[in-house]
Amino acid sequence: MIELRGITKAWPGGAGVQALDLSVPEGECCALIGPSGCGKTTTLRLVNRLVEPDAGSIRITGQDALAQDPVQLRRGIGYVIQEGGLFPHRRVGANVAVVPALLGWDAARTRARVEEVLALVGLDPAQYRDRWPHQLSGGERQRVGVARALAADPPVLLLDEPFGAVDPLRRAQLQQEVLALLKRLRKTVLLVTHDVQEAVLLGDSLALMRAGRLVQHAAPAEMLARPADGFVADFLGADRALTRLGLFRISDVPREAASVPGEALPEATTLRDALSAMLERGVTALPVAEGGSLTLEAVLASR
Amino acid sequence: MRWTWRNLDSIGAALGEHVLLVGAALLLAAAVALPLGVLAARRPVLRAAAMGGSAVLYSVPTLALFALLVPLLGLGFRAALLALASYAMPVLLRAVVTGLEGVAPAVRDAADGMGLTPRQKLWQVELPLALPSMLAGLRVAVATLVSAATVAAYIGGGGLGVLILTGLDQGHTEKILVGATLVCALALAADTALRRMQRA
Incomplete structure (x- = not known):
C-alpha cells in the first residue's frame, strides 16, 4: 500500500507537485500519466525519497516513509528506470x-x-x-x-518509463510478461508512463496529472468511458472508446447461442480485436471458438 | 662503453633516484587530485576554480617552476618533488573529474534508488567507472614526469638528468647517451605497463 497525503514539492522552475493525494491499494498497479512536466516522475521519486517533499505525508505498507532513513527505505522498494540503469x-x-x-x-x-x-x-x-x-x-x-x-x-515497486527504450515489437510482449509477473507476485506498483495504451494495459487504476495536480484517478475503463473534463478526454485520445474495448474480452459479454459462418475467434480475444475483425470482414456477428457467436450489439452494449 | 661498465652502480643509483622522484611525485599528486577531483565533480563552483587553477599550474614551464621553488625550499630532492607533483596534479585532477562526470546519470540514479549510501555509490560505482579515464590521465602524467624529472637535476634533485647534465658539462658523449637512453627506456616501459593495465 502506498499512500500520499497532501504532498507538495515546489521546484525553482515551477512544475512541482501540489497538494497531491494518491493511494495505491496493496497488490495493485497505479499508472501515473500526463503530459511531460506534469509532475508524474517527481511524484514517483517522492515515494522513495529521491525527492524530498516540502509538505505532506507518505506511508508505505503502513509505515511513515518520511520518518525512516531514506537509504534503508530505498532498499525495501524496487526501482526500475528506463534502460534499466544497469551498472556497466x-x-x-x-x-x-x-x-x-x-x-x-x-x-x-x-x-x-x-x-x-x-x-x-x-x-x-x-x-x-x-x-x-x-x-x-x-x-x-x-x-x-x-x-x-x-x-x-x-512489497512495493516503482517503475519509471520501464519500457521506453525497448523496441515496439518486443515492448508488447515484455509488457504482457511483466503484467503477469506483477499480478502473480502481488506487488504494489506505481508506474510512470507517457503511453496511454501501456497505462491502460498495466494499470488497475490510472492517475492523470496536469501541472502538478491530480486531475482524475479512476479505473481505466471508468476513466476512458467518463473522462472528468476535456483535458482528460484529449489526453486519452480520440480513440479512447477503442482503447476501452481493449480492456474487455469476448468472454466478458453475453453471446448469442446460434453460430454464424466464418473463422471463429477464441473467447480470450479482446472486444477491440473482435470489432476490428467485424470491420475487416464486413459482418455484424462473429463465431466464437468456444461456441455461440458475438454480435455487434453485444459489443456496443459493453459501453 | 668503458665508462658505462665502470660506473654501473652510479648509473643504477641515478635510475633509482629518477624512479623514486617520479613515483613519489605521482603519489603526492594523486593524494591531492583524487579527493579534490571527487569534491569538484559534484560542485560546479569548486570545479571551475580547480580546473582553472590547475590549467594555469600546468602551463607554467617546468624549469620556471623549479626556479620559483628554489627560494622557498632550497636546492634538492624536496623542491624537485614538489615541482613535479604540482606538474602532475592538474593532469590527474582533470582525469578524475572527467571520469566521474562521464558516469551516466541513469546509473547514478539507479545507485541512489536502490539504497547505496553516497560513499558506497562513490566506491562501488562512480570510481570504478571513472577508472579508464583515470588510467589514461595517469599515463599522460607518468610520461610527463619521467621527462620533467630530468630537468630536476638543475636544482639538485638527482636522477638521470645528472648524467646528461654533467655529460654535457664534461663533453662526455657516452654519459649523455646513457642518461638519455635510460630516460627514454623508462618512459616507454612505464607507458607499456600502464597501457596493459588499461586493457585489463
Missing part, C-alpha cells in the same frame, strides 16, 4: 545481487535468489548470469532491471 562494470548476476549485497545476505542465498529472479523475468540464469550489460539487447537489459528490482522481494 558489473556482470548481470552482480547487478541483480546489488540490493541483497547491501542487505548483507550470504553468498549462497544471494546466488539462489539471483537465479530465481532471472528465471522469473524469462532469462536463463546459466546463459545470462555472467554476461555484461553491453552484451544484452534493450529488452534483455530491461528484464535484468526488473529482476534487480525484485531481488530482495520488496
Whole structure:
C-alpha cells in the first residue's frame, strides 16, 4: 500500500507537485500519466525519497516513509528506470545481487535468489548470469532491471518509463510478461508512463496529472468511458472508446447461442480485436471458438 | 662503453633516484587530485576554480617552476618533488573529474534508488567507472614526469638528468647517451605497463 497525503514539492522552475493525494491499494498497479512536466516522475521519486517533499505525508505498507532513513527505505522498494540503469562494470548476476549485497545476505542465498529472479523475468540464469550489460539487447537489459528490482522481494515497486527504450515489437510482449509477473507476485506498483495504451494495459487504476495536480484517478475503463473534463478526454485520445474495448474480452459479454459462418475467434480475444475483425470482414456477428457467436450489439452494449 | 661498465652502480643509483622522484611525485599528486577531483565533480563552483587553477599550474614551464621553488625550499630532492607533483596534479585532477562526470546519470540514479549510501555509490560505482579515464590521465602524467624529472637535476634533485647534465658539462658523449637512453627506456616501459593495465 502506498499512500500520499497532501504532498507538495515546489521546484525553482515551477512544475512541482501540489497538494497531491494518491493511494495505491496493496497488490495493485497505479499508472501515473500526463503530459511531460506534469509532475508524474517527481511524484514517483517522492515515494522513495529521491525527492524530498516540502509538505505532506507518505506511508508505505503502513509505515511513515518520511520518518525512516531514506537509504534503508530505498532498499525495501524496487526501482526500475528506463534502460534499466544497469551498472556497466558489473556482470548481470552482480547487478541483480546489488540490493541483497547491501542487505548483507550470504553468498549462497544471494546466488539462489539471483537465479530465481532471472528465471522469473524469462532469462536463463546459466546463459545470462555472467554476461555484461553491453552484451544484452534493450529488452534483455530491461528484464535484468526488473529482476534487480525484485531481488530482495520488496512489497512495493516503482517503475519509471520501464519500457521506453525497448523496441515496439518486443515492448508488447515484455509488457504482457511483466503484467503477469506483477499480478502473480502481488506487488504494489506505481508506474510512470507517457503511453496511454501501456497505462491502460498495466494499470488497475490510472492517475492523470496536469501541472502538478491530480486531475482524475479512476479505473481505466471508468476513466476512458467518463473522462472528468476535456483535458482528460484529449489526453486519452480520440480513440479512447477503442482503447476501452481493449480492456474487455469476448468472454466478458453475453453471446448469442446460434453460430454464424466464418473463422471463429477464441473467447480470450479482446472486444477491440473482435470489432476490428467485424470491420475487416464486413459482418455484424462473429463465431466464437468456444461456441455461440458475438454480435455487434453485444459489443456496443459493453459501453 | 668503458665508462658505462665502470660506473654501473652510479648509473643504477641515478635510475633509482629518477624512479623514486617520479613515483613519489605521482603519489603526492594523486593524494591531492583524487579527493579534490571527487569534491569538484559534484560542485560546479569548486570545479571551475580547480580546473582553472590547475590549467594555469600546468602551463607554467617546468624549469620556471623549479626556479620559483628554489627560494622557498632550497636546492634538492624536496623542491624537485614538489615541482613535479604540482606538474602532475592538474593532469590527474582533470582525469578524475572527467571520469566521474562521464558516469551516466541513469546509473547514478539507479545507485541512489536502490539504497547505496553516497560513499558506497562513490566506491562501488562512480570510481570504478571513472577508472579508464583515470588510467589514461595517469599515463599522460607518468610520461610527463619521467621527462620533467630530468630537468630536476638543475636544482639538485638527482636522477638521470645528472648524467646528461654533467655529460654535457664534461663533453662526455657516452654519459649523455646513457642518461638519455635510460630516460627514454623508462618512459616507454612505464607507458607499456600502464597501457596493459588499461586493457585489463
